[in-house]
Amino acid sequence: MSAILSELAGRAPVAGHRPWPRHVVDAEAWTAIARALGEGEADLLSLWADEDHVHLALRSGAHPTPLVVSVGVKNGTYPCVGRHHPAALRLERAIRDLHGIEPAELPDVRPWLDHGAWGFGAPLGARAPSELRDPADYPFLPVHGEGLHEIPVGPVHAGIIEPGHFRFTANGEIVVRLEERLGYVHKGVDGLLAGADLERAGRIVARISGDSTVAYSFAFARAVEAALDIAVPARAAMLRGVMAELERIANHLGDIGAICNDAAFTLNHAHCGILRERVLAVSGRAFGHRLMMDRVVPGGVAADLTREDARTILDVLNEIMPWFADVVRVYDGTPSLQDRTCGTGILSPALAARWAAGGFVGRASGRAFDARRDLAYPPYDAAAPDVPLYQAGDVDARVWVRIREVEASTQLLRGWLAALPEGPIRTALPAVEGAREGIAIVEGFRGDVLLWLRLAPDGRIARCHARDPSWLQWPLLEAAIDGNIVADFPLCNKSFNCSYSGHDL
């Protein structure tokens, strides 16, 4: 791997790709990189197709600046990555479904996002008409053994959550295998984005996963700004940080309460519900939308913050943090609750590292990565947060990462809101000239959101790819539930809290 990276570093990258280099490589180098990923020499950040190329974003410990490598598609095929590095499998199944490009020797060729309901195949490729299939017609992996039974769950679940199918194989109470089937909320986002102007594209990207709307808009804006090679005013950067941290706090509070609720401990759920509501209400008051949708835009932000509203946010933080500390004390001091969360749903550090899992899933299993610190961008380049790290990998560790992140985000907000720079909140976008490609990674509450785009000469989106952190977390839930009882699945699932919509696109 080092040899390939050194060799690439000596070559001129593709022109107009910012801020990190992109290199076109031949099939041989591509496969060598895939093998190196499989051997743990680098992290796979994403994998996607664009017309006649397949792109792979990666980052290695030795070369911490991310890198994009691209291989040409020849005769509708390219060398498969997933056979060397399993974390790429679902991404490659999606490429196959959406573009009709065949990863050569892909070990798993079952459709992933294509449930046979579109009336044609390869919507971003040839769009060849195809027969409609029964959506339930999907070959789950066969399971053999005495006393085993299957429990099908979904796509419509019992709670107020998104749709997806879980196929459990259990031996009595013990889960011996979980297989996920996703794609139910596939809305064709990539197809909608191609050809969209920046304003419309921004509104679509903000709705890829509603709980992470600020993170997605932030990533989109940064990718556009990278492509156009512009920087945003200091006040805009800091307001983006304020919104991103409010989003993180609100979601973590919701998750902590919901995890306790799944252990039938409703007291914390009720209190976290009120705390979360306080944050959403003040966000709505300050920025005009409770989830702050469409507030981060290319060039800056669309909503300014008055001095009075900044003060109100600080007041709310001062009100809720001692209250939150009480909730945390109850969580930490209630043995019946800890009995459910400690030692449940363990994800090994080895798997978290192999899948390059971000967010609380990775950081609860020893993977010390946070884009705000490790790929610092404004406003975090001036003040990175403390990044909590746990090794246990269980539900409890994922709760503690969230608790510590609520505290760290509060610290950031207190610092920023007390010293917001004056000045403009938006800068005008220059006209597009020549080839323009941009990539950005932004730390959402759930993990790192990657967004790559190519602008057409008319300033519209030619191709845009968004990789939700859930792509690299969903497969690990299958491993974490192994050997646990069926009744603990809601706990494990909630502690991962993967996005269905963000994954299905």
Added chain:
Amino acid sequence: MRTLLLRSLLAPLATTAAPAPGDAALEELGRSLGERARRLYGRSLAIREVDAGSCNACELEIHAINNPVYDVERFGIRFVASPRHADVLLVTGPVTRNMKVALERTYAATPDPKWVVAVGDCGCGCGVFEGSYAVIGAVDKVIPVDLHIRGCPPTPTALLEGLIALVDKVAAAPRD
């Protein structure tokens, strides 16, 4: 634990005042329900939420109406785990092609009489996903809808106004 319990006992009530039923919702329900069976449920409605393709923002706000601040249960409305226990389907969208069959089956599994509420700009129209190969669009393109609650996402108050209007119209009507 003692601190938290004391806080709950001594703090002023967290719950907001009840909003009045929404005028627009009452008007639409008057139209859509017409003379259709109005049954007495003792002002109680069981709701089954179905995400038929949403970005999950609507789900966040539907969750919020269950928190102690909005406390939807005080109006006799509760969320249930199965369509077979439900009077009302609360559906978010846009309905994706991959969710169409599941939505139809959920509707079929809900016993009569039943009502359907479409939630959000995508569930009521198609929102920003208009024109995609992967979506059918508004909920009423797949199953009949009695009430639309718009917003991207609708605020908890907007959701409450719509649902209270629904309770007033279908559950509190006098016994025939």
